[in-house]
Every structure is written in C-alpha cells, then in structure tokens.
Amino acid sequence: EAGGLAHLLPGYRLVKNPQHRAEVEEFWGLKRGQISPNPGLTAWDMITGLEDGTVGLLWIAATNPAVSMPDLERTKAALMRSPFTIYQDAYYPTETATYAHVLLPAAQWSEKTGVMTNSERTVTLCPAFRRPPGEAKADWEIFAEVGRRLGFVGEFAFANSAEVYAEFVKLTRDRPCDMTGLSHEQLRSQGPTQWPHPAEEMGRTGDGEINFTPPPHHKSPSTPSSKRLYTNLRFHTPDGRAxxxxxxxxxxxxPPDPDYPFVLTTGRLYGHWHTLTRTGRIEKTRQMHPEPFIEIHPRDAARLxxxxxxxxxxxxxxxKTFFxxxxxxxxxxxxxFVPM
Structure with missing residues (x-):
C-alpha cells in the first residue's frame, strides 16, 4: 500500500493508470503529466541498464544485490560498470559496499520510529528505543535531506517520521487501504489497528453519547472494524464484483536436461535471513547453522x-560452487535445495 514498487504509487495505485497519476500529481502539487506513465525499472532491469549505459546512477538501500541477485557474476560485472553507486544500509561491511562510491549509514529498526503493517492489515507503531550510532540516520531522514539539497525544500520539510506518515495516510483516502483515521499519536494510545480505518466524523447523539460514522464518500468492501474483508461480497472493482x-x-x-539434470531451489533457514548481513554476525545463529549445504534425495545421492x-x-x-x-x-x- 505504500507504493514502494516500481509499478505502484501510494494507496494501491498503478503508475500506468492515468487517473491514479492525476490524483497523486494533484496531491503533491505537480503539473499534470509530470509523473511518467512508464513504470520504473525492476531490479534486473537496473542491472541490464548498467550494462548498456542507460542507468547512470544506482542508489541501493537495505539490500545486498552482490549476493542476492541471480546470475551473480554478471551482476557483479554490471555493478563494476556503474558510473555512480550510493549504498545505504545499517550494516557494514557487506559484499555490495565494495562497489559503492558513497556509503550512507542507516539506522536499524530499533533506532528509528516508524509504522509496520503485517499480512492481516494490522498497523503497529514501532517506537525507537535507542539512538543510532555515529552518523547513522533513519532512511526517511536520508531521503528527505537529499531531496532538500536537490532544491525540493518544501516538499521534504518533514520534522519527524510522524509527519511522513501523516502525508502517506492522506494519500490512502478512499482507497482500499484507507488509513486516514490513523496517526502516530492514535496508534500510540490505541495500539495496533487494522485497516481500512478511515477518518470518522464524530457527533453526539441526543443522550450525549459519542456517535462515530464513516464519511459519506467512504465505500468500504466491509465495515472498518471487520477482521475479514469482502464479507458483504463487494470487491474493489468498478461493478463491485470479484x-x-x-x-x-x-x-x-x-528445464532439466542431460547436462543439468537437477532443479535447484533456494529458501530460508530458521536462524539466518537473506544474505547474513545481520544474522551472520550473531554467534548463536552461526552455531545453529555454521555452514551452507545442499540437500539431495537419497536416491540421487546413491546414483551419484x-x-x-x-x-x-x-x-x-x-x-559453480561447492557445498x-x-x-x-x-x-x-x-x-x-541450498539455503540463501
């Protein structure tokens, strides 16, 4: 719902949808047509863009593509060709950091206040409980400072993460993920809350009790308090049908062939996550999974x-590699099977 993917805009909007682009342009005070109708590049498109020279600046945040991308030797060669790479991460050193021209230290989850939404749409405020070390900053602070230095002072004049979130929830109005009734302050006092949670008009009944009613423009596929959506069989489509x-x-x-007869799958282990940038530094998890391995069925092992x-x-x-x-x-x- 945050619009963080290359083909999305905030509030479950699509870059290719002209109405969605117009809504975001109006909200941000942009001229009509200023948002490109073409989705941004995928991760692999960025690699091929480095190869053919169409990508002139690469900004990597909170990921380690020098380990996690497919066709790794090709990826590393492309990273070497990058004219200018910014690497923003909470962990150092990493394999990708060696390809960077500029390193930006970022705060970890425990060092920055923000909001997290889980897979059942429950929004939780996660307050920081310690200061970031050295020059590390929250990711939003880094992006905002760069935006201001590029001349967009008013557009990035956020004082704290609560103001960033306040702007975001305004962009969810009348969308499937309407969160206009949420704020850092409300989440702090009310606790985790499911969306949709639209802003509510508050009035008083004749007996003095407070009465909450959704605004008239809100058309929810279910009641805001529902734990399960679409129980009224209305869906987010023009005619309401699924x-x-x-x-x-x-x-x-x-597909497998005589030269390469196996299918290789990858996945997670209980103690490690992604490319070990964090869990690989924890002695307990290193003892749990001290080295990589390859799983193979007894029948295949016997044949080989x-x-x-x-x-x-x-x-x-x-x-090739060894396990x-x-x-x-x-x-x-x-x-x-090989763990990631």
Whole structure:
C-alpha cells in the first residue's frame, strides 16, 4: 500500500493508470503529466541498464544485490560498470559496499520510529528505543535531506517520521487501504489497528453519547472494524464484483536436461535471513547453522555415489560452487535445495 514498487504509487495505485497519476500529481502539487506513465525499472532491469549505459546512477538501500541477485557474476560485472553507486544500509561491511562510491549509514529498526503493517492489515507503531550510532540516520531522514539539497525544500520539510506518515495516510483516502483515521499519536494510545480505518466524523447523539460514522464518500468492501474483508461480497472493482484470472504455467525457464539434470531451489533457514548481513554476525545463529549445504534425495545421492557431508561441486550454466551434501528424504528426487 505504500507504493514502494516500481509499478505502484501510494494507496494501491498503478503508475500506468492515468487517473491514479492525476490524483497523486494533484496531491503533491505537480503539473499534470509530470509523473511518467512508464513504470520504473525492476531490479534486473537496473542491472541490464548498467550494462548498456542507460542507468547512470544506482542508489541501493537495505539490500545486498552482490549476493542476492541471480546470475551473480554478471551482476557483479554490471555493478563494476556503474558510473555512480550510493549504498545505504545499517550494516557494514557487506559484499555490495565494495562497489559503492558513497556509503550512507542507516539506522536499524530499533533506532528509528516508524509504522509496520503485517499480512492481516494490522498497523503497529514501532517506537525507537535507542539512538543510532555515529552518523547513522533513519532512511526517511536520508531521503528527505537529499531531496532538500536537490532544491525540493518544501516538499521534504518533514520534522519527524510522524509527519511522513501523516502525508502517506492522506494519500490512502478512499482507497482500499484507507488509513486516514490513523496517526502516530492514535496508534500510540490505541495500539495496533487494522485497516481500512478511515477518518470518522464524530457527533453526539441526543443522550450525549459519542456517535462515530464513516464519511459519506467512504465505500468500504466491509465495515472498518471487520477482521475479514469482502464479507458483504463487494470487491474493489468498478461493478463491485470479484475478478478471477486463469493463469497457465509456461514451465521452467531452464528445464532439466542431460547436462543439468537437477532443479535447484533456494529458501530460508530458521536462524539466518537473506544474505547474513545481520544474522551472520550473531554467534548463536552461526552455531545453529555454521555452514551452507545442499540437500539431495537419497536416491540421487546413491546414483551419484555421494555420501553425507561430502563436499560436492554444484554447477549451473553460469557458474559453480561447492557445498557439503546433506542427504535427506525431505527433498524430492530430481530437486536439490541450498539455503540463501
């Protein structure tokens, strides 16, 4: 709902939708047509853009593409070609930091106040409980300072994260995720709250009790207090009816063949997350998962004469690496697993 993806605008709006662009342009005081109708680049498009020279500046925040991207050797070569790379992260050193021209230290979750929404639409205020070290700042502070230095002083004149959130919730008005009734102050006093939670008009009944009613323009698919949406069978479509789409698999982009007979899958471990930029520095989690491995089914291991914990070479069409084998029936024959 925050519009943080390349094809989205705040409030579940689409960049390609002219009405959505017009609404955001009006809110931000922009001239009509100033927001491009073309979605921004995906992560892989940025890599290919570095290769062909169409990307002249790369700003990386809170991720480690020198480890997490596919076709890693190609990714690293593209990062080397970047004319100017800004790397903004709470952790240092990381593999990606070595490709940066400028490093911007960012605050961790415990060092900045912000709002988090979980998968059941519950919005929670997460207050900071310690100061950021050194010159580290909250991400919004970094972006706002750069915006002001680029000349957009009024547009980025936020004093704190509560003001950033206040602007965001205004952009959710009349949208599926309407949160115009929320603020840092309300979340602090009221506690975690589900959206939709539109601004309510408050009046008093004849007996003096306070009566809350949604504004007349609000058309919710369910009541604001509902834990489950669409119980009234009204959906966020022009006619209120649900839309079902039939999608058919195109199969694997690189199906197994005699030279590469296995499908490699990746995933998480209980103790580690993403590229170990944080969890790899914690002794307890390092002891829990001290080294990477590759899971292989006993049938495949027997055919290849692989024994448990044996170091094996794993090769793809692009590169190769080595892992100790973990023989287990938890993985299907013909498939192997490596933790991210």
């Amino acid at each position: 839309r079902f789409g039939a999608y058919h698999s195109r199969g694997l982009a690189e 004469e692989i024994t448990d914990n044996q170091l094996v070479e794993v090769r793809s069409r692009r590169s 100790p084998a973990k023989i287990t029936k938890a993985i299907a024959p013909g498939t192997v």
